[in-house]
Amino acid sequence: MTEKIDKIKEDISYYLDHQKKVPEDWVEHNYPIDIAEALSDLKDSEINNFTQLLRTEDLADIFEESEEELQKNILKCKSSQEIIDIFSHMAADDITDILGLLKIQKRKELLRHMKQDEAIVLKNLLGYDKESAGGIMTTEYLVLNKNLTTAQALSKIKDIAPDTETIDTIFVSDNNKKLVGNVDLRDILSAPRETKLVEIMDDNIVKVTADVDQEIVAQKVSKYDLTVIPVINKKGILIGIITVDDIIDVIEAENTEDMFKMVGVHEEESVNSPLFKSVKRRLPWMFINLFTAFLATFTVSYFEDVITQVVALAAAMPLVAGMGGNSGNQTLSVVIRGIALGDIDFKENWKLVFKQGMIGVINGAATGFFTGIILYLMYGNYYLGIIIFLAMMLNLLVAGMFGFLIPLTLQSLGVDPALASAIFLTTVTDVFGFFAFLGLAKLFLIYLV
């Protein structure tokens, strides 16, 4: 992959050095996304200079595929008219994303300079939540009246095709513009010329309204193996489509978010994020973790007298907490993934908390038994062995139950189920683990000293 990008960089230097217009087929042959990747490593002045050597449509292709950072860099050197020229080669959903990045002042100015009908479409799209179906849909779709014949449909398709994002699925509306079905291009091609669309369309289609969360949209596209999903308004009229490439982006983003939120990392962090941005974004979560960790410290300090008498407890207590933490995180991962894939719902599945608890008890008993024996061999006191066996079993029971309950509780509070869940969970397993182990030790203290 890297050689490809290096070759592109060489080409860019050549065009820059000779101030030579970039030929049409260079962009096509090097893929806009790879050119964007190469560009993002260049200096601002070089980027600006290079964009002036590109045809507007080629710049638009590259611009669409660029990371936010590069997009901002490109935009800041362009006049409003230049930006509108770039936009004229882009799909409405991509333009909306860009407008969303700009300051309101600039956004309004651009909208004022655009053709009125285009500005209205964009203003509409800007009104939707960024993470809803409306926020990711595009308006470049193909909808035909159900009474058209396949021959009429084909001639329309030939005319309109260049402006739509996808043409293998054609949407069909009734006379009131209501979406009533869709038809595959292949069926239009193979049906007799006089067949009406209504006769060959599929009237049982999966669709969403504009306010549906993008994660739900992604679940539907994935479940029903769609390449495009229509978005309708409350009257049932088609107002946009979402194509599968955008759905893949949603899936990847939601997956990153789940994994990051569990441990308190901002969804936009990457290994390439600037140092202080990472520090600043992680620090609040570290402080939350610190406060919860102090709960464990208070628990232990409550038992300081016991530890003073049996110092082996201090060495053994990380075992109870550590095993609880890992066991609880196992359940947590399974539940968060289950929620993401749409497999779990608290109302229906709350009984599964007992199963997760049982898994904890059994694994706690197995590992606790083994740990008990080792501690007995280390310290020659079999009460210590029994106590750690009981404490591990109890703590893994609690770990399994909370690993299940934490994400589902967060979800029913309307919060992301992954949010800081691993931090909350370790608090529970640390505090309860120390409490169970040291508490049992206190009860049986006479047998331990």
Added chain:
Amino acid sequence: MTEKIDKIKEDISYYLDHQKKVPEDWVEHNYPIDIAEALSDLKDSEINNFTQLLRTEDLADIFEESEEELQKNILKCKSSQEIIDIFSHMAADDITDILGLLKIQKRKELLRHMKQDEAIVLKNLLGYDKESAGGIMTTEYLVLNKNLTTAQALSKIKDIAPDTETIDTIFVSDNNKKLVGNVDLRDILSAPRETKLVEIMDDNIVKVTADVDQEIVAQKVSKYDLTVIPVINKKGILIGIITVDDIIDVIEAENTEDMFKMVGVHEEESVNSPLFKSVKRRLPWMFINLFTAFLATFTVSYFEDVITQVVALAAAMPLVAGMGGNSGNQTLSVVIRGIALGDIDFKENWKLVFKQGMIGVINGAATGFFTGIILYLMYGNYYLGIIIFLAMMLNLLVAGMFGFLIPLTLQSLGVDPALASAIFLTTVTDVFGFFAFLGLAKLFLIYLV
């Protein structure tokens, strides 16, 4: 969603009670995948009974969309001939997946009873690694010679279309059958009738060979916004295609795998897995976690004399370990996601280890300073505060570096970078955290007692 499934179940009961053949449009109107979901809750005998009321093509549609468990249930009541009839309505890649589930004996028997040309295709597909491009590709594609005119192409497309998985992208080969480009159906439709495909095709296409890992294939499809990617052999001849719906399944599976493997959960576990299967699969990882946790115990027990003299250390030490664990897990998540999305490569990016270490140092200093003050207020000894400040800073440095190094080391060993990484990481942060904190305490012991 649930009402839909409930309605389907009612219908199924009706057909079962009246032993009535299931009408053709019932399956179409209820989506095969939803019917599969409803079926999987029924008893084996009911499932078997119901499948006999379905037309074979409808059963095939439902069967394709079923979970493994249900597929096995359906197959076990069917004769070889019945299974082959079902297969005749399925795509080669889906048949291959089913054959992969069966015992070798049964698989061989089925292949023997099939038409020879079909059996050869399947045997070939079975030869590929399940997680490679060859293992997920299908052989139902459309390839046309580059010298055909668009008119000839269209007439071929009309004939072949019903048998291919996708027709909006047509692949183009030269006279030696080598893949040389692709052309969008829209371009064929809008070009003049006598235009040759070679004139309108895109000759710069993204493709993979059959041995490429499915994760890499998914990265390419996602990066270049493809709906289908061609798979070629070493001679450059097209041997299969992978469609985007299968890519979404790969992405979801890889994401689940990453999240699960970090904490030692089997990639196929879900909240609905049978209790003992979950126990059995998680237990080995719990024992690995136990062995590594003992390293922390040994570390603490080495300092038992220090703890006996300053028991506050026992209460404070979980702070150092816990903060290290969370901080390291933050870096770990960012790195594992970065690897999954193809953003990080050890050879190029090893220097980033220092950045992750620095994030740790800074966050360790900030939280450690705060912790030091609290401990000073709790125990009235400012040396204790200084020691925990230093220990947390050091441990978070180590946490950041190992959070980066563990997954990349696993990857360069050819192992999944997520594999038990969270378990290894907590071992490092526990052991080093205890060592740094108790070691410093031992050094400054005279100031603490």
